[in-house]
Amino acid sequence: MGLRIAVLGGGNGCFAAAVDFSEAGHEVRLWRTSADAAAEQNAHDNIITVKDARGERAVRIAAVTAELAQAVRGAQLILCPAPATTHEALAPLLAPLLEDGQVVFLPPGTLGSVILARALHAERPGARVAFAETGTLPWLARKHGPHQVAITIRAKRLPVGVFPLNLAPMARCLLQKAFPGVIEDCGDALSGALMNAGPIIHPPLITMNAGPLEHFERWDIHNEGTQPAIRRVTDALDAERVAVREALGYHGPHFPLADHYAKTGPEWMYGRGSHDRLTDSGDWRERIVLTGHRYMLEDVRLGLSLLCDAGRAAGVPTPLASAFLAIGGAVCGADFSAARTLTGCGLPDDRGGRERILCHGF
Numbered sequence: 001m002g003l004r005i006a007v008l009g010g011g012n013g014c015f016a017a018a019v020d021f022s023e024a025g026h027e028v029r030l031w032r033t034s035a036d037a038a039a040e041q042n043a044h045d046n047i048i049t050v051k052d053a054r055g056e057r058a059v060r061i062a063a064v065t066a067e068l069a070q071a072v073r074g075a076q077l078i079l080c081p082a083p084a085t086t087h088e089a090l091a092p093l094l095a096p097l098l099e100d101g102q103v104v105f106l107p108p109g110t111l112g113s114v115i116l117a118r119a120l121h122a123e124r125p126g127a128r129v130a131f132a133e134t135g136t137l138p139w140l141a142r143k144h145g146p147h148q149v150a151i152t153i154r155a156k157r158l159p160v161g162v163f164p165l166n167l168a169p170m171a172r173c174l175l176q177k178a179f180p181g182v183i184e185d186c187g188d189a190l191s192g193a194l195m196n197a198g199p200i201i202h203p204p205l206i207t208m209n210a211g212p213l214e215h216f217e218r219w220d221i222h223n224e225g226t227q228p229a230i231r232r233v234t235d236a237l238d239a240e241r242v243a244v245r246e247a248l249g250y251h252g253p254h255f256p257l258a259d260h261y262a263k264t265g266p267e268w269m270y271g272r273g274s275h276d277r278l279t280d281s282g283d284w285r286e287r288i289v290l291t292g293h294r295y296m297l298e299d300v301r302l303g304l305s306l307l308c309d310a311g312r313a314a315g316v317p318t319p320l321a322s323a324f325l326a327i328g329g330a331v332c333g334a335d336f337s338a339a340r341t342l343t344g345c346g347l348p349d350d351r352g353g354r355e356r357i358l359c360h361g362f
Contacts, residue, residue, distance in 0.1 A: 002026040006075035013081030015149035016139035031071035038066035087112035091119035109133025118346040121362035130171035135195030142283040156271040161192020164361035199303025202295040203324040220285040247314035300328035
């Protein structure tokens with residue numbers, strides 16, 4: 001029997017989720033923040049055309065709505081692939097609508113799971129809703145129009161952290177039904193947040209390629225932009241992430257980004273050969289406006305500020321993360337240094353208090 005799944009948003013990942021879950025036999029309700037976008041989708045009979053390795057086909061979504069309550073009511077799984085920059089605005093809208101037994105999944109989350117849970121606690125203390133986040137979007141996908149999405153790759157391994165940890169069995173059971181054979185336990189929500197690949201792969205690619213990104217109308221940071229010098233920097237930045245994880249007591253596998261590029265060895269989240277398939281698709285040859293793109297505002301501003309703060313809490317230096325954070329702030333003319341911190345998300349600064357909340361909730 002299929003699940004009732006709410007998908008929140010209208011971006012690349014949201015469209016990919018809606019079609020994949022629908023084809024798997026689940027009842028999908030897609031929430032669009034724009035009433036006009038929802039009405040346009042309704043007029044198109046809620047059809048999204050998907051293009052992938054199996055070819056091209058039309059998939060009908062059970063419901064597309066601009067009413068968040070309609071999408072969330074009775075849903076067993078609530079999937080929110082929207083950028084982490086939306087979490088603070090979404091939290092107070094979603095909190096009054098959540099029901100006991102539901103699972104909210106952020107792929108990835110940048111500790112947004114804790115932000116949403118804190119809003120729920122303020123609305124209804126003691127609610128039994130599980131929040132989970134993972135290290136990457138389960139799909140490498142790009143929309144090709146208002147009713148079409150191309151899916152290049154589907155994730156093969158998703159390390160998932162749950163908040164609060166004592167609800168992990170409930171969350172993992174449901175997530176395994178939605179993503180059979182893909183979900184892997186990585187502990188609590190902070191562990192899940194520190195699996196996020198976006199703040200490792202994207203900051204070097206966009207800052208070290210800033211010249212061609214501003215010069216050319218379209219530029220593929222994953223193709224021409226991924227040169228050996230940049231890869232060496234990416235590996236060094238990832239080493240800071242792994243050191244922070246280990247200092248906080250999290251065990252491997254840490255899903256090092258080097259595995260994404262490797263031809264042999266452990267499979268990364270998207271499996272082997274995914275980088276070549278991504279560049280071959282041509283879908284990532286795109287226009288990136290540095291001051292407004294999510295790679296900057298989400299991965300640099302939020303992701304690296306969280307990594308730096310976690311490093312401070314763990315007593316681990318993060319010089320590269322700090323440097324890219326400062327460069328990103330300079331590019332945008334803003335201070336990125338404390339955009340997302342442990343205490344800002346609601347976690348205590350002391351390790352004991354932080355671990356207690358991560359396990360038992362607010």
